[in-house]
Every structure is written in C-alpha cells, then in structure tokens.
Amino acid sequence: MNDRSSPAPSVTVRNEPVQARAAHRIEALLDAAAAVVVEHGIEHLTTALVAERAGASIGTVYRYFPDRVAVLVALxxxxxxxxxxxxxxxxxxxxxxxxxxxxxxxxxxxxxxxxxxxxxxxxxxxxxxxxxxxxxxxxxxxxxxxxxxxxxxxxxxxxxxxxxxxxxxxxxxxxxxxxxxxxxxxxxxxxxxxxxxxxxxxxxxxxxxxxxxxxxx
CATH class of the missing domain: 1.10.357.10 (Tetracycline Repressor, domain 2)
Known part of the structure; x- marks a missing residue:
C-alpha cells in the first residue's frame, strides 16, 4: 500500500463529526421553528423566537439562517x-x-x-x-x-x-x-x-x- 494515500481518510474522519453536529443543530432549529409556527402562526415567527424555543443563541440561528424567510423556506x-x-x-x-x-x-x-x-x-x-x-x-x-x-x-x-x-x-x-x-x-x-x-x-x-x-x- 502506498503510504501517501493514508492521510486522506483521516480528513474525512475529522470532518464527519463537525458535519453531523451542524446537521443536528439545523434539525433542532427547524424543530423549534415548527413549534413556533404551530403555537404562534407563520406571521409571528422570528429568528429570536426560534432561538428561544431551541435554547440557542441568536448567533447560532444566524449562522445557518440569515433571516426568518430563510427559516421558513428551509422548514x-x-x-x-x-x-x-x-x-x-x-x-x-x-x-x-x-x-x-x-x-x-x-x-x-x-x-x-x-x-x-x-x-x-x-x-x-x-x-x-x-x-x-x-x-x-x-x-x-x-x-x-x-x-x-x-x-x-x-x-x-x-x-x-x-x-x-x-x-x-x-x-x-x-x-x-x-x-x-x-x-x-x-x-x-x-x-x-x-x-x-x-x-x-x-x-x-x-x-x-x-x-x-x-x-x-
């Protein structure tokens, strides 16, 4: 086996947990957004309410969704x-x-x-x-x-x-x-x-x- 080929898999292994955590955060934020829509209606959904419902910071919401429209589109x-x-x-x-x-x-x-x-x-x-x-x-x-x-x-x-x-x-x-x-x-x-x-x-x-x-x- 060529030794130069061995580093490639390690990059994937290091990236996978990061990607999995990001996917989990996005799902949690969308779950929170769905709950807000059910409880307050689409017109009252805000990024602040999503953050509050998800128990996350507003910065975490903005990391994945620039505004409320982006949240609704993703949901x-x-x-x-x-x-x-x-x-x-x-x-x-x-x-x-x-x-x-x-x-x-x-x-x-x-x-x-x-x-x-x-x-x-x-x-x-x-x-x-x-x-x-x-x-x-x-x-x-x-x-x-x-x-x-x-x-x-x-x-x-x-x-x-x-x-x-x-x-x-x-x-x-x-x-x-x-x-x-x-x-x-x-x-x-x-x-x-x-x-x-x-x-x-x-x-x-x-x-x-x-x-x-x-x-x-």
Whole structure:
C-alpha cells in the first residue's frame, strides 16, 4: 500500500463529526421553528423566537439562517421532503390495483398533515409570500415520482397528455386534502373523500385497474 494515500481518510474522519453536529443543530432549529409556527402562526415567527424555543443563541440561528424567510423556506423544504418520503414508502409496496395504490397515497398525505408539525399551516411553502424568492410548484415533482412508479411497477409509459392529467389530478387532490385540514386537525372526511374521487376520476381512467401480466412481480 502506498503510504501517501493514508492521510486522506483521516480528513474525512475529522470532518464527519463537525458535519453531523451542524446537521443536528439545523434539525433542532427547524424543530423549534415548527413549534413556533404551530403555537404562534407563520406571521409571528422570528429568528429570536426560534432561538428561544431551541435554547440557542441568536448567533447560532444566524449562522445557518440569515433571516426568518430563510427559516421558513428551509422548514417548507423539509416538509416537502417528508411528504415525498411518506409517498415513496407507499409506492414501494406492491399494490394489486391502481385504486388501492391511490387510496394508499392519499393515506400517506393525510398522515403527513397529521403527524408533521407545522405542515397544516406551512405545507411546502407554495402559498407563502416570500418577497423576491420564488417557490416552484410542487405537483410536477410528484408527477415525476408517479411516472417512475407507473413505469417500474406497472410497466406503463406515460405521454405528455397523461402527465398533464396526472398533474391536474395530483394538484386537485392536494388542494382538497389541504382544505380538509384547514379547520379540522384530523382532516374533514368529506373533503378527503372528495379528493379521492377527484383523483380517481382525473387519473384512474388513464390506467388499468389491474396490473398487466407483463408487469407482475
């Protein structure tokens, strides 16, 4: 073994604890921010309240977030990632039919609203007035996830028109699930059911209800 290659791993080892501590601090600050949003509302969130809730100095907050908008953006990004992970966990299950898969996707969305602090108020940040910062639409991201799922699990290729129908269905479903949680912490079941019906009407007819034999696993 060449002796000159040995110092390289030691640099990584020295850096890893620092990176881990920074990641832990950021998560703790975002947890604090979520608690502030739940207790006081988005409009009242400040970096000072985040620091107080996290038991950190204001300098620690500013080390990672220059202002309250940056905190909200980071929290919204984390919410989006948690929603995507929840749906991904559903999509790796081998559902026997498309309607069952759709029901499971809605279930994952509902649980995210219920279980992730601040999600009801902040969601993924699309509705935030962030000044010069622009939040991209979320539905196309989920369309990409769904297209991959349909191809890998069902052997279905989607064209541009089907992708547009998927985006409309996902967007409408998201809007109704969001409204279901607007005044009900558990989600108004009437609007949740309406969301399922809309998604199935908009999306379900595009694809077979049973998995094609060639796509069986």
């Amino acid at each position: 919204a990004e984390r919410n989006l990632e948690r929603m995507r992970l929840a749906i991904e966990r559903v999509l790796i299950v081998d559902h026997p039919s498309w309607p069952e898969a759709m029901d499971a996707i809605v279930g994952a969305m509902v649980e995210t609203f219920r279980e992730v602090p601040s999600f009801r108020m902040l969601r993924t940040g699309e509705g935030l007035d962030l000044g010069p910062q622009h939040r991209e639409a979320v539905a196309p991201l989920f369309v990409d996830d769904m297209v991959e799922y349909l191809q890998e699990r069902w052997g279905i290729e989607t064209d541009a028109e089907q992708r547009q129908r998927l985006e409309l269905g996902i967007g409408g479903l998201d809007a109704l699930v969001t409204y279901a949680f607007l005044h009900d912490a558990d989600g108004d079941p009437r609007y949740l059911q309406m969301g399922v019906q809309l998604a199935q009407a908009q999306i379900g007819e595009l694809f077979p209800t049973e998995r094609p034999a060639t796509a069986q696993r």
